Amino acid sequence: MKKCFIVWIAILLITTSCSHPEAIETxxxxxxxxxxxxxxxxxxxxxxxxxxxxxxxxxxxxxxxxxxxxxxxxxxxxxxxxxxxxxxxxxxxxxxxxxxxxxxxxxxxxxxxxxxxxxxxxxxxxxxxxxxxxxxxxxxxxxxxxxxxxxxxxxVSQALFYNKDVFAKYAIPEPTDQMTWRELLLLTQRFSGNSDLRGLYTPYYDYADLLIEMGKADNRRWYDASQQEAHVGTEFWKDLISNEVTAYSSGGISIEGGIPIDLFSQGEVAMILETPYFMKQVQSLNPNVNWGVVTEPVGTENPDVSSTITYxxxxxxxxxxxxxxxxxxxxxxxxxxxxxxxxxxxxxxxxxxxxxxxxxxxxxDVFYTLKPSVSTLMERVPLHIELKQKTDRIINDGIQDAIKNPDSLHPIIDKMQEDLTHVLYTEAQK
Missing domain, CATH: 3.40.190.10 (Periplasmic binding protein-like II)
Structure with missing residues (x-):
């Protein structure tokens, strides 16, 4: 009887241990x-x-x-x-x-x-x-x-989308991969003379943003914060400003508001600098649009590098x-x-x-064609928001004045140079 009891206890212990597995460690x-x-x-x-x-x-x-x-x-x-x-x-x-x-x-x-x-x-x-x-x-x-x-x-990446039907209508050659900024600006001017059509729409760039982006494509910066000095008065930047003013004056570029996908689909802009999300919109919302896409414009010195790709x-x-x-x-x-x-x-x-x-x-694939610029990726934020707003305002106002008064371009650039240097110097003294 005692042996039976012991065996029963042993069986019970084995059964109990099997029914309660070890807790899994979190x-x-x-x-x-x-x-x-x-x-x-x-x-x-x-x-x-x-x-x-x-x-x-x-x-x-x-x-x-x-x-x-x-x-x-x-x-x-x-x-x-x-x-x-x-x-x-x-x-x-x-x-x-x-x-x-x-x-x-x-x-x-x-x-x-x-x-x-x-x-x-x-x-x-x-x-x-x-x-x-x-x-x-x-x-x-x-x-x-x-x-x-x-x-x-x-x-982050962008590309140049274009409406094939618009280019065909005006018998203008379509854009190509790795066009330089200068080539793109010249292409936009082919669409001048039509108030209902713009060659290029840049929804994320105002005058200042576009100018700075074009300079950055060739590894140029418009200022030297350590020296509190602007560079827009140098020949490189004067040439860029002149090209931009000419493109805007001709009516080739537009920064005016509007829904990008609508402007593009309705043929009101021939080209648009846009993002991967825009591609999704074109493919899903407007499948009947006859469109193409090439890489974003590049600098003359680094035609295989993008200065806008960032992580x-x-x-x-x-x-x-x-x-x-x-x-x-x-x-x-x-x-x-x-x-x-x-x-x-x-x-x-x-x-x-x-x-x-x-x-x-x-x-x-167009968003992956160009190499990221290592110097751009390593760059710390150079200007805080308030200072950037001040300098952008000076550049935007100057370019806008030059568009209205192209004959006064050089005096306007000289004033931009003076005003920007003053703002940088004043900021450094704080």
Whole structure:
């Protein structure tokens, strides 16, 4: 009887142990992101499906780093001179996040502080790099001095769309890939003389933005902040201003308001500098429009380089990640091809496109043809919003005056040079 009881107890213990398996250990990962709401919008579904047994804690940096805004296709800090990089680094030190997301301008600082894990292992992983544009990988290697420490979330890119029927109607040759800015301005003037038609519409550039962009394409800046000196009075900038004024005076370019897709579809503009989102609009909303697309205009010195391609947000793995294996797995899932496709399909972002060519061999290739400018990507925000508004106003007013009074172009440029230098000097004395 006693033996039977002992056997029964043994069976009961075995049965009990089998019915209560060991509890699975919950993993904890900290992610530094602009805000919790932003992260849920961008990656919530990925985390919910792939890491349901992982505790993901979001540390918000927006309140410390500053909020970003779009200005002429650039993602810049709102209001301040620059992103609060020191505050961001202090946040890393105090909160010890495992995965870091950050504006690309912060990348070099984090690299210099040795805060990012080397991600070169992913650059040779064919499954992970599937579809990533070769220019992106080359550029990331250059930025990292031969190693990759962060990957972009997406990239800003633009292209030149044109209405084929408008060009055919006026028997004007269509634009081509890698036209220089000067060639494009000359092409726009072929459409002058018709008040109902403009050769080019630039919805994201006013007079100043366009001038600065043309100069940047040849690695020229209109000012030297360290010397509080403007350069618009030099021959290079005088020539650019003259070309721009001529194009506007002829009626070839328009910056007047209007819904871009409507103006383009109705044949009121022959060409338009636009973004990947515009391509989606043309393809879905106006499938009957006979359109083409070529690369954005380039500089004469660097015809295979784009000065507008930027990486607004990048991400990497902290060198001090508490659980490196888990942090690596989560980061990889947030940046793999499947997640890229999901985000691309749901994104309504006007300016960005994935770093992966999800549909190679289609019109989308145009956004990946040119190489990013490394000098542009490494450039910190040079002018804070208030100062930029002042200098832009001087340039815009000057060009507008020159359009109305082309015979007074040189005195107007001289005044622009004087006024801009004064503003830069005054700002430096504060």
């Amino acid at each position: 993993k904890n990962i900290k992610i530094l992101y602009s805000s919790y709401a932003d992260f849920k919008r961008d990656y919530g579904s990925v985390i919910d499906t792939q890491f349901s047994d992982t505790n993901i804690e979001i540390i918000e940096y927006k309140g410390v780093m500053g909020e970003g805004i779009w200005d002429a296709m650039k993602y810049i800090p709102k209001g301040d001179l620059d992103w609060n990089v020191k505050g961001y680094i202090d946040l890393i030190k105090s909160e010890s996040p495992d995965i870091l997301f950050f504006p690309s301008e912060v990348y070099m600082e984090l690299q210099n502080e040795n805060m990012l894990k080397d991600l070169n292992i992913f650059s040779t992983d064919k499954d992970f790099t599937a579809g990533i544009n070769e220019h992106v990988l080359t550029t990331l290697n250059e930025l990292g001095g031969g190693s990759i420490y962060a990957f972009p979330q997406s990239m 607004p947000i990048m991400s990497g793995i902290s060198n001090n990640a508490q659980d490196l294996a888990m942090a690596t797995e989560v980061w990889k899932q947030l940046n793999n091809k499947r997640t890229t496709e999901m985000r691309s399909n749901s994104s309504m972002d006007k300016f960005t496109t994935p770093i992966r060519q999800l549909k190679p061999g289609t019109e989308q």
